Structures are given as C-alpha cells and as structure tokens.
Amino acid sequence: MIRRFKFDPSDVRIRLESITVGLLTSFFLGIVLDIWREPLFFVRPFLGVILLTFIPGALLTRLLSLENDSFGRFILFSSGLSFIFLTIIVVLNSLVLPLFGVGAPLSFIPLSVSIITTIALLLLLDYRSGSANRSLYLPPIDSSAILFFLTLPATAIVAAVLMNQYDSNVGSFAFITLVTCFVIISSTRYLPSKLYPAILFFISISILLHRNLITNHVIGVDIQFTYFVSKDILAAHSWQPARKTFSSAIPLVTAVPTTFTVIAGLKLSTVFKVVYVMLFSFVPVGVFYVAREMFEDTVALFGGLFFQFYHISFFFTPGKQLVSELFVVLLLQIFIRKGTKGIRQKSAIFFLYIGLVCSHYGMSYVFGISLLVASIMLYFVKKTIGETEDDLSPTYPLFLLLIATAWYSYAAPDFISELIYIPLDMVNQLFQLSSGNVPGSGASYVQEERSFLQNVSFYIYLLLTCLLAIGLMRRIVDIGVGIWRGNNPKGVVHTAIAVPLFVFLGLSYFVIANLWADRAYQMVLPVLAPFAIFGYAFIFEKVKPILLWNPPKWSLISVFLSLLLLFNSGFVFSLAGTSSDYTFNSDAHTYAYNDAERAALVWLANHSDIQRQNQTENRPQAETVSLHTDETTQIMIWSIVPPSHYNVEVVSFKNIYRKKFNEDNITGGYILIRDSSVIKGTTNGRIPLDHITKRNLTEVERQNELIYANGDIRIYKAKNSSSVQSNSTPR
Numbered sequence: 001m002i003r004r005f006k007f008d009p010s011d012v013r014i015r016l017e018s019i020t021v022g023l024l025t026s027f028f029l030g031i032v033l034d035i036w037r038e039p040l041f042f043v044r045p046f047l048g049v050i051l052l053t054f055i056p057g058a059l060l061t062r063l064l065s066l067e068n069d070s071f072g073r074f075i076l077f078s079s080g081l082s083f084i085f086l087t088i089i090v091v092l093n094s095l096v097l098p099l100f101g102v103g104a105p106l107s108f109i110p111l112s113v114s115i116i117t118t119i120a121l122l123l124l125l126d127y128r129s130g131s132a133n134r135s136l137y138l139p140p141i142d143s144s145a146i147l148f149f150l151t152l153p154a155t156a157i158v159a160a161v162l163m164n165q166y167d168s169n170v171g172s173f174a175f176i177t178l179v180t181c182f183v184i185i186s187s188t189r190y191l192p193s194k195l196y197p198a199i200l201f202f203i204s205i206s207i208l209l210h211r212n213l214i215t216n217h218v219i220g221v222d223i224q225f226t227y228f229v230s231k232d233i234l235a236a237h238s239w240q241p242a243r244k245t246f247s248s249a250i251p252l253v254t255a256v257p258t259t260f261t262v263i264a265g266l267k268l269s270t271v272f273k274v275v276y277v278m279l280f281s282f283v284p285v286g287v288f289y290v291a292r293e294m295f296e297d298t299v300a301l302f303g304g305l306f307f308q309f310y311h312i313s314f315f316f317t318p319g320k321q322l323v324s325e326l327f328v329v330l331l332l333q334i335f336i337r338k339g340t341k342g343i344r345q346k347s348a349i350f351f352l353y354i355g356l357v358c359s360h361y362g363m364s365y366v367f368g369i370s371l372l373v374a375s376i377m378l379y380f381v382k383k384t385i386g387e388t389e390d391d392l393s394p395t396y397p398l399f400l401l402l403i404a405t406a407w408y409s410y411a412a413p414d415f416i417s418e419l420i421y422i423p424l425d426m427v428n429q430l431f432q433l434s435s436g437n438v439p440g441s442g443a444s445y446v447q448e449e450r451s452f453l454q455n456v457s458f459y460i461y462l463l464l465t466c467l468l469a470i471g472l473m474r475r476i477v478d479i480g481v482g483i484w485r486g487n488n489p490k491g492v493v494h495t496a497i498a499v500p501l502f503v504f505l506g507l508s509y510f511v512i513a514n515l516w517a518d519r520a521y522q523m524v525l526p527v528l529a530p531f532a533i534f535g536y537a538f539i540f541e542k543v544k545p546i547l548l549w550n551p552p553k554w555s556l557i558s559v560f561l562s563l564l565l566l567f568n569s570g571f572v573f574s575l576a577g578t579s580s581d582y583t584f585n586s587d588a589h590t591y592a593y594n595d596a597e598r599a600a601l602v603w604l605a606n607h608s609d610i611q612r613q614n615q616t617e618n619r620p621q622a623e624t625v626s627l628h629t630d631e632t633t634q635i636m637i638w639s640i641v642p643p644s645h646y647n648v649e650v651v652s653f654k655n656i657y658r659k660k661f662n663e664d665n666i667t668g669g670y671i672l673i674r675d676s677s678v679i680k681g682t683t684n685g686r687i688p689l690d691h692i693t694k695r696n697l698t699e700v701e702r703q704n705e706l707i708y709a710n711g712d713i714r715i716y717k718a719k720n721s722s723s724v725q726s727n728s729t730p731r
Helices: 009-032 043-055 055-063 071-100 110-129 144-165 170-186 193-212 222-236 256-264 269-291 297-311 320-338 343-357 361-384 393-413 413-432 443-447 454-482 493-507 515-546 557-569 571-575 595-606 633-637 694-703
Strands: 623-627 648-652 670-674 705-709 713-717
Touching: 009 043, 009 055, 009 110, 009 343, 043 071, 043 256, 043 269, 055 071, 055 110, 071 110, 071 256, 071 269, 071 320, 071 343, 110 256, 110 413, 110 713, 144 170, 144 193, 170 193, 170 297, 170 557, 170 571, 193 269, 193 297, 193 557, 193 648, 222 256, 222 269, 256 269, 269 297, 269 320, 269 515, 297 515, 320 343, 320 361, 320 493, 320 515, 343 361, 343 393, 361 393, 361 413, 361 493, 361 515, 361 633, 393 413, 443 515, 454 493, 454 515, 454 557, 493 515, 557 571, 595 633, 595 705, 595 713, 623 633, 633 648, 633 670
Parallel strands: 623 648, 623 670
Antiparallel strands: 670 713, 705 713
16 A cells, blocks of 8 residues: 655644754753663664754755755755754864863763754744745655665665674675666666655665675775774864864864764764765765756666766765765755855855865865866856856855865865875876876776776776766757757756866876875766766667667666676675675675774784874874784774874885785884785785785794784784783784
C-alpha cells in the first residue's frame, strides 16, 4: 500500500517552528534530568545530530528565501547553512568568551547557551520578517519507495560488519551488485524522475558507509591530521589560530566536529564517519539540481552518479576538499536560479563563502579564480555576441578571493607564504617537463606501469573524459548560437564557470598546484560531470541513425558508470584475485588503520623519547626521533604524533626517488612494519613503493631489536638508537 502525506504551507510552518522548540526543549531538558541513559542512550545522539545538522540552517534557509519551491533543495541548504552556523559559533565562542573569563568556550554549557540563544534569535527574525508565511511543502511520500531505498544503507552496514567481524567479503559483493542494479534500473522508465534525488542520496551515503564503517578510525590521508587537530581542539575546548598548521584555518572540518561530540555525545571518529558522510552525500544531489537547470533529468542523474563513482568521491572519509564541494553546488544554485540581486541573495552568497573558505583553501581559490575568469568571459560575450539575462559581476569572485586571503592570513599566517610560492612552483614544474614528468601530474599517472584490469579502468576514465570535452564544446556552441539568435539560453553562468575549470583540469596533466591530478579531477567534477553525460547524449543521437538496432538511449552510459563503480570499489579486482581494497580483502595494505595498529603507535609514543613540542614558545626542541616505515603506514602517524607537533621525523623505506628498499638507510630511531605491507611469498613482478618483501623483513629482523608486536604491526628499535623507556614487549 502506498501512503502519501501532503501538508499545506501553514502545516509546514507550524511543524518547523514547533519542531525547533520541541527539539531544543526535549534535548536539553533530557540532558539536565539525565534521561538519556540506558535504554535511551541512543536518543541524545539522534536528537543532537538533527538539532545541529538541520535546524539552524532550516531557519536561515527560510529567512533568506532559498528554494522554498523544492523540499530537496530546502534540505540541501539547511544542512550546508547549519554547518556554517556552527562554524561561526565555535569561532566567536573561542575568540570572545575568553575575554570574559570563560576558559573552555567550546565546553557543553557555553556551546549550549550560544546555540540556544542564536536559534531563538533566528526564530524571532524569521517571525518578524514574515518568512514563516511563505509556502514550503513536503512532497508526497511513497512509503514503498522509502523501504526500497533503505535496503541500500542496510546492506552496506551489514557488508561492513561482515568484513570487520568475520573477514567475509560476501556482503561487499552483494552490496556493490545491488548498487549496480540500481544504476541499470535508473536508465529505464521504472523509476520516475521525482525519485532521482533520493536515488543519488541513498547510493552516495550507502557507498560511503560501506567503506567508513569497516574500522573504528577515520580512513584516508589528509583526514588523519584533520582528526588530530580536532582531537586537540576537543581536549582544549577551544579553537585558536595557529602559525604552523593550516588546519586551524578550516574550523568547519576541525572545530565543528567537536560540537557534535560535546553536544550530541558522539565519538569524534563517528562524527567524521557518519555525520560528515551524510553531509557529503548531499553533494551528488546538489550536482543533480544544478545540472537539471540546463539538461534533462536523466543527464543530471547520471552526472551525479559520475561524480559519486569517481574513486576519491568515496574512497576516504570525507574531509576538507569533499565537504567544501557542498558549498560550491549551493553557490551554483544561487547564481543560476536566484541571481545576485537582492539583499537576501547577497547575504546567502556571503554565508556560503564562509563555508567554502572555512573548509578548504584549494577549492576556495580554484572556484574563486574560475568565477573571476567566467565573469570576464561573460563580459566579452555581451560585447561581441549579444546580451544574456545571466550575469556575474567580477565583484563576487573578487570578494571571495579577498575573504579567503584575509581569513588565511589571520588564522594561519605562515600558510600564506606557502600559497604565494605555488605559482612559482608551477612555473618551475613547467621547466621540468623537458626532463621528465612532474610527480603527481596526470602524465605521471598515465605512464605508470599497470595491469590489464588497471588499463581497462584507465580507458573507462579516458572515455568519460573525452565525452566531457565533447559535451562542454557542444554546450558552448549551443549557447553561442542561442545568444546570437537572441534566444537567451539557460545556464550561461554554469558553462562559463566550467570552461576555466576544464582548463585547470587540463593543466593538471602537466603541473600540480599543490594538488595532485586525481584530486584536481575530483575537484572539478561537481561542475563538469554532467557535461560527460551531455556529450554521450550528443554522440548517441549522431550515431543512432547508422546503428543496426535501436538500443535504449541511456543503457550504454549506465553500463559504463556501473563499470566505473565495479573497478573503483575493488569488486572486479577481487573477482580476479588481486584485490587491494580493504572492503574485499582484510589483508589489504591501505589507509584504513585498525585499533591494534594505532595502539602500537600510541605505545611507542608512551615508551620512547617522543615528546610534544610547544608551538608558540621559542624553546630548544627535543632531539628528533626517526620513525622508519612505508609510505602508507606513515600517514597513520599524522593522526597520533604528527611531525608538526612532535619531535619525530618520518622516513619512508622507499619513495619515487629511491625505489628500492635498503636496510642500510635505517641508521637510528624506530621501525614500524604493518603485516599487511609485507608481500607474502616470492614475486617476480614490480614491488609497490608502499610494500616490502619477506626478504626485506628478514633483513630488518636480523639487524634490529623487536620491541613490540601484536599480530598486526611490529615495532623495532633500529641499530644505534636510544633505548625505549620500557622493557615490556606486548605480543
């Protein structure tokens, strides 16, 4: 039976205000009365996440008149603006409250008072401005469709539990197969277009949960240090600018997570692995809503899937770059749908600028410069081809770049000098092209040695990139002809922004602007992904008349996107017996660190000369402790004893400049070897840089002293190094 619920505007208005007051009252009253204990222990995190993630943003969204015609857009803006709201709260609390003698401005009571007071103020402004009287409707709810979609996250969670507890990848195979079926079915007419946003959201959050629930810790590279900084902020109950770390300049992904721990009672790692997973899962939905303004719904749907199935979009725990992309798609919706005229639109743009700048410097500058180039292009289009209704004043990108530079100069002063040298580094990299590829550039990836299956994956990317270029060129021609004929085509601003982003993607093949090519590709996909699907549709219409049969239009592209997922998830490699993905192979050597591996490093920090260094006082630094390990294991160090905060030096066994393991290079300190980094048996093939052989391990064991081993990782005291402070050797 299908149930449908419809509310008139007054119902929704009363519900939003009553839910806000009801949540605030019940949540904080329950904490004061100590109600949220067994068996109601889950109520506090559940209500706390809803309160912090949606309520402030919902009030701001309605106050700023953003997307009241679409419940899906309303949810997108509510989530994005809520995190901006929390960012402003934690920064102001940390800077202002200490002036009045509050020593822990991000502890429970100061945070609670600030949040309650500000939400009450928003309610008052919402009421006085008349915003509460504008219509907002909840669309008909198909309960059978909801149950259908919920099977995806449920299967993802079961798959993660099976792999984590029983080393069984059966659930992973079932889950990826189920997602593939969803993609294939989406190319048919069995799923109505009104369900497309829900399809994108549930596929996105399910894939991310499947990967992130596999361990109790965050997964990835940059997220390790982000997690460390968040843990520091949580311990101090205060956010402060720092000279020697850029992470202080992105409080939206370092300080804001601590508010969920303090208010909702969630573990810090859970905040990243669940709350921020949910936040990033809205980005493909935002890609859909933006693309739908220019293209048909199916193009927008598959554009969102292309974005989601790119490996970096789901490979790691969402961090600064991924989270920042939510504010990009929200800004695009304002530029395309609302325009920039009016105080509310300008206020919304300003708030979203705060979210973008406080989450990732790379996206702030790449998007800001692209906006500036787009505004200049539109100016010349108007002068040479004709007028358009879409407009983008250079004032807006310049304001974004000004905010970014001013904020980073304040919050991370030393980092600005690094930003200044990035253009100079790119020039030097251009001169290096004559002698070889720049490490991390697209050319270096292309020329890497690959297996047959890796080559197939590469050609899928190559095909999609060619379709992207074709789609963008076709769109530029259509817009140019439309303007020339006075037809005023839609989405001119979107295409204008896409052009410099495509140029940026092309440049990443040769040089890197402190961003490796694979990250640059993911960075531009929120804007460029739909053009690949548009390019496919264009090619299909041209080729269709010469085909001997009449294939469904969208079946072929759904197959290509399904293949992209099957390869990037590790499904295909696991079937071939060569899986290096931890969701299919528990022995994989990846950035998913388990509790035992992290415990070993914590033990070493407590039983050696590793010391915390003062970041502000000019005191003599303790003697540096060398930690020798592989390039994958070394990333784990950044979440526990990062070199920027401790007297440690991380030395890789091998790197792109020294590709062979040599035990003689280890002259002191400690050696960390994960069991997963050791290639079992003999091999005649190429040894990955982050792996060593059994023979290498034997060399280490023969010349160094084993001081710790727990079945997942071993720690050796290197020759000529100082002894540890404990003689215990846990096994």
